[in-house]
Amino acid sequence: MPRPPMSAETLLEVSRRCAQVLARDGAGASTKTLVAASGLSERTFFRCFQTKAECIRPLLEDGYRRFVSEVSSRCGNGGDSSLLAVVTVAFAVAYAKDSAPDGELARLLVEAPAYRRIWLEINDDTAASLVEPLASALGVPTDSFEARIAADQATSLAVTAMRGIVRSGLSATDAANQAAEAIRRQPLLREKQTNTRGAAPKEGITP
Template sequence: MPAEPRPAPLPRPSLTERRKAATQLEIARTAAALFAERGAGVTADEIARTSGVALRTFYRYFRTKEDAVAPLLAVGVRQWLDALATPPDGAAHPVRVTLERAARQALTPADEPAAEALRWTRGLLRAMPGDPALRAVWHRVHHDSEEALVPVLARLTDADPLAVRLGAAAANTAMRVAVEEWATGDAPADGPRGPGALAARGVRTLTAGLPELDGGAAGEGPRRR
């Protein structure tokens, strides 16, 4: 019997969308650095000027100064979903293992820009207790991440919709808590106490009560329901 196709990769954005995303990410990096350094006292005008864009351009991309950090926080989410949709090998793995591997990969920096992004995220998380609006952006990014994970996870398993949603919630929570826990200390991002290792442990722990995720995935392609 011929093998079923693998899950399709996420659609690649258009050139215009990629350019817009690059500009937003550059502004987000600047905003993150300013928030980490100065906290809630940062203004939208400062973020715009430091980023080299007009204030009008800033507000074309973001509704508030806190919204400006969302693209940076969402980078790991996109990497995670891409890793789930495009497995590194053709072998079949339990969905739980696939989730653990993707979580570790998304939160373990592969180069200096990725490590720097995590350091900025650490600074942001340390600034959040004094800035409810910034904290709200963090939680919104993770809510959107959970919603985006549901259809990806549904393609990897024949579990019922409730189990899929529970799996997405568990995996997303593991990612969020891992980064928050790592941000409270001074451990490097790529070690055994880094966010990638903590996220893999969290996924393993929080999905332990979902036997539906023990089935094969990745190399087997979409399941028939």
């Protein structure tokens, strides 16, 4: 008789235990160490996770669900009128000190290819999940470019804020506020600056 699938709560707890090892040992954490920390047999471990890097997915999915849930609930209430403010506060709440990935673990997500791949996939899932609540808040169709840009910008804020946590040691609140301020300045709407100092000469032209 086949075993019943492991519950989401159990998988999350296993993922948390593996995350503690990864935060301590980094990308060099061995399969043997991760399996031991998981409390599972090696066979069961690889039944749950196709690769050792996959062991971090349930924890990351939990974080993205909290972020999406915060955005959705704040879009539906009468609080902040600015969606940028909604997303900024949602990130700060979802990744508060007791919920944010450990600094070393977050660094792994940003810098180690196998773990970064998982993180990027989660980011895509985040953007897809944010389309509906943001479209509703904007009063536009879910298949509109406006809704998708809003979802991508919200996800970009989260990604940029997470990098700020890793690279600058910022709190979730400070990182989210700095990312929001950068979005508010709308860099893509600025005129590009012409700066020829130190520029490489064009091919075929003698300086």
